[in-house]
Amino acid sequence: MKIHKEGRLIIFAVGIGLIILNLLFSYLAPKAFPFATLASIVFYAWVVHFFRHPHREIHLPDNNLIYAPADGKVVVIEEAEETEYFQDKRLQVSIFMSPMNVHVNRSPVSGTVNYLKYHPGRYLVAWHPKSSTENERTTVVIDNGEAEILLRQIAGAMAKRIKTYLQVGQEVEQGGEMGFIKFGSRVDVFLPLDAQVEVKIGDKVKGNKTVIARLGE
Numbered sequence: 001m002k003i004h005k006e007g008r009l010i011i012f013a014v015g016i017g018l019i020i021l022n023l024l025f026s027y028l029a030p031k032a033f034p035f036a037t038l039a040s041i042v043f044y045a046w047v048v049h050f051f052r053h054p055h056r057e058i059h060l061p062d063n064n065l066i067y068a069p070a071d072g073k074v075v076v077i078e079e080a081e082e083t084e085y086f087q088d089k090r091l092q093v094s095i096f097m098s099p100m101n102v103h104v105n106r107s108p109v110s111g112t113v114n115y116l117k118y119h120p121g122r123y124l125v126a127w128h129p130k131s132s133t134e135n136e137r138t139t140v141v142i143d144n145g146e147a148e149i150l151l152r153q154i155a156g157a158m159a160k161r162i163k164t165y166l167q168v169g170q171e172v173e174q175g176g177e178m179g180f181i182k183f184g185s186r187v188d189v190f191l192p193l194d195a196q197v198e199v200k201i202g203d204k205v206k207g208n209k210t211v212i213a214r215l216g217e
Contacts, residue, residue: 004104006163006180007051014047046099050183053104056208058175063144066108066195066213067175068205069151070187072097074212077197082190085115085141085150090190093197093212095205097185105153105179105187106207107172111144116168138164138179142172147215150190153181175208192216 003011018040025036058067076094097103118138136155141148153162164179166172181187194216199205205212 002053002055003048004051004053004180006182007047011044011048011051014044018044050099050103052102054102056106056175056206058208061110061174063109063111063146063174064215065211066149066189066191066215067106068095068207068210068212069108069178069189070095070097070103070105071101071206072186072204074199074201074203074205075186076188077199077201079193080190082150084117084139086148086190089193090150091193091195091197091213093189093191093199095187095189095212097181097187099183102207103181103183103185104177104207105151105181107142107174107176107178108151108189108212109142109144109149110172110174111142111149113140113166113168113170113172114143114148115139115141115150116164116166118162118164136162138162140164140166140178147192150188151178152188152190153179154186154188155181189213 022037022040025033072095074093075096076092078092079089080092082088082090120136138153140151153164155162161182162179166178172178191213192215196214198214199212
């Protein structure tokens with residue numbers, strides 16, 4: 001398993017910082033040094049684990065299937081008014097990513113990027129109802145030829161940097177990497193109302209592995 005490019009500099013900086021901190025403990029508080037070393041190892045291991053980038057291919061590509069764009073837990077399934085792009089009701093499925101989840105975001109369908117916009121904002125906890133409209137976020141709309149799918153990357157209380165690797169007019173492949181959110185966050189997916197949802201509240205999903213919905217015929 002490789003380390004995501006977004007984490008390489010952070011992992012290096014954290015490693016240097018922990019080495020310096022432990023050297024200070026060894027000179028200033030030698031009795032606490034073993035505990036500081038153990039805590040440093042655990043923390044460093046978590047940082048490395050957070051930025052893991054598992055290789056995942058979609059074995060059955062199908063543009064009528066909506067694959068999970070992120071790892072995490074399904075926290076919202078409801079009809080909702082989408083006011084930024086569609087200006088009408090859509091079926092919303094939201095996935096909350098804890099700090100222990102893989103934070104790579106993946107394209108749920110193949111198609112053309114019709115819209116992309118970054119919004120600065122607040123850092124409410126990602127499961128807060130207002131996080132979708134008030135937090136730092138990036139909205140992406142992908143047209144698969146039959147329907148437009150909207151994805152919204154939302155920063156959480158810990159996450160303060162959203163990366164999106166797409167641009168308007170770009171052709172994307174189902175399962176391809178589309179972005180990354182650092183340290184806890186959420187992804188909202190807005191689907192046509194006739195889409196058939198294949199998950200339920202509380203389900204654990206994996207990007208490129210779990211089908212969250214099927215588009216209507």
